[in-house]
Amino acid sequence: AQSVTQLDSHVSVSEGTPVLLRCNYSSSYSPSLFWYVQHPNKGLQLLLKYTSAATLVKGINGFEAEFKKSETSFHLTKPSAHMSDAAEYFCVVSDGGSGGYNKLIFGAGTRLAVHP
Amino acid sequence: DVKVTQSSRYLVKRTGEKVFLECVQDMDHENMFWYRQDPGLGLRLIYFSYDVKMKEKGDIPEGYSVSREKKERFSLILESASTNQTSMYLCASLTDRENEQFFGPGTRLTVL
Numbered sequence: 001a002q003s004v005t006q007l008d009s010h011v012s013v014s015e016g017t018p019v020l021l022r023c024n025y026s027s028s029y030s031p032s033l034f035w036y037v038q039h040p041n042k043g044l045q046l047l048l049k050y051t052s053a054a055t056l057v058k059g060i061n062g063f064e065a066e067f068k069k070s071e072t073s074f075h076l077t078k079p080s081a082h083m084s085d086a087a088e089y090f091c092v093v094s095d096g097g098s099g100g101y102n103k104l105i106f107g108a109g110t111r112l113a114v115h116p
Numbered sequence: 117d118v119k120v121t122q123s124s125r126y127l128v129k130r131t132g133e134k135v136f137l138e139c140v141q142d143m144d145h146e147n148m149f150w151y152r153q154d155p156g157l158g159l160r161l162i163y164f165s166y167d168v169k170m171k172e173k174g175d176i177p178e179g180y181s182v183s184r185e186k187k188e189r190f191s192l193i194l195e196s197a198s199t200n201q202t203s204m205y206l207c208a209s210l211t212d213r214e215n216e217q218f219f220g221p222g223t224r225l226t227v228l
Contacts, residue, residue: 009156032215043120043206043219044159051215090158094215104217106158 002027002093006107014115019063019078021110023091026072032094033074034104035065039087047089050074061085086114119143120209120220128226135194137223139207147210148190149217150174150182152203159206165190197227 007022025031035047048059055067061084065076074091091107123138141148147166151159151174161174163182171182179201183191190209194201204224208217 004158034216036219041125041221043221044208045219046216049216103161103164104159106160108156108158 002031002095002105004091004093004105004107006089006091006110008110009108010111010113012113012115013081015083016080019076019081019085019112021076021089021091021112023074023076023107024072025074025091025093027093033065033067034092034094035059035063035074035076036090036092037087038090038109044090047076081112081114083114083116086112088112120207120218122205122207122220122223124223125221126224126226128228129194129197130228131198133194133197133227135197135225135227137192137194137205137207137225139190139192139220140188141190141207141209141218142188143209143211143218144187145209145211145218146187147212148184149208149210150180150190150192151206151208152176153206153222154203162192197225199227201225202227 003026005024033050036044037047038044048057050057050067058064063078088109088111093105095103120141149164150162153159160176165171165184181193204222206222207220210217
C-alpha cells in the first residue's frame, strides 16, 4: 500500500533563506507524486508534480522537488523564502489509477513559517 | 481555469441535524471527491464519484452519504451530525485525462 510521511510538522525559516520540506513515500511501483500548498482559509493549490519524466521537477513560485527513487524521497525546496510562502504544504502520492481514477494519499502536512 | 466552488465557507450546526454540503465544478470533470481535513492527519477521503449517480466509499465513509444527480454537482450529506464531524471539508474534481485534482476552498463545519 502507498503511504506518505512528511518528516516535519513545522518548519520555521527567515525570509531570504532556503526552504527544505521533507517527504518520504512508500509505493510498490513507480508513483506519481505531488506537492500541494494551502494558504490560510484557502483551498489546496498544486505546486508541482512528478509523473516519471525528469526527476527534478520545477513548480510555481520558485519551488522545486527532486524524485530520488533510491531514497524514496520527494523533498520540496526553494532557494530563498518569501513571506508569502508561509502556508501548509502537503506531499501526496497517487495510487496509480486503481478503480478508474487516481486516488491520492496525503501526508499529514508541514506548516511553514517565514520570519522577517 | 478550473473552478470548484463550495456552497458555504463556514457552517454551524447542532448535533442530530441533517447537513448538506454542496460542491460544483465547471470543467465537465468526470470524477469528484469529498475529503475531510483535520490537524495532523492531512486529508482523508470520505467518498468519491466517477460518474453521475455512481459513488464509491473512501477511507472514512461512516456517518456520511453522497449524491451525484448531475455531472457538475456532488453533495455530501451528514444524516445526523455529531460533534466528531466538526472539521474542514474539501471537495475536488478530476478529469479522466489528467491526474491533477482541483480543490474547492473548503467548508469549515462546526457541530455543537
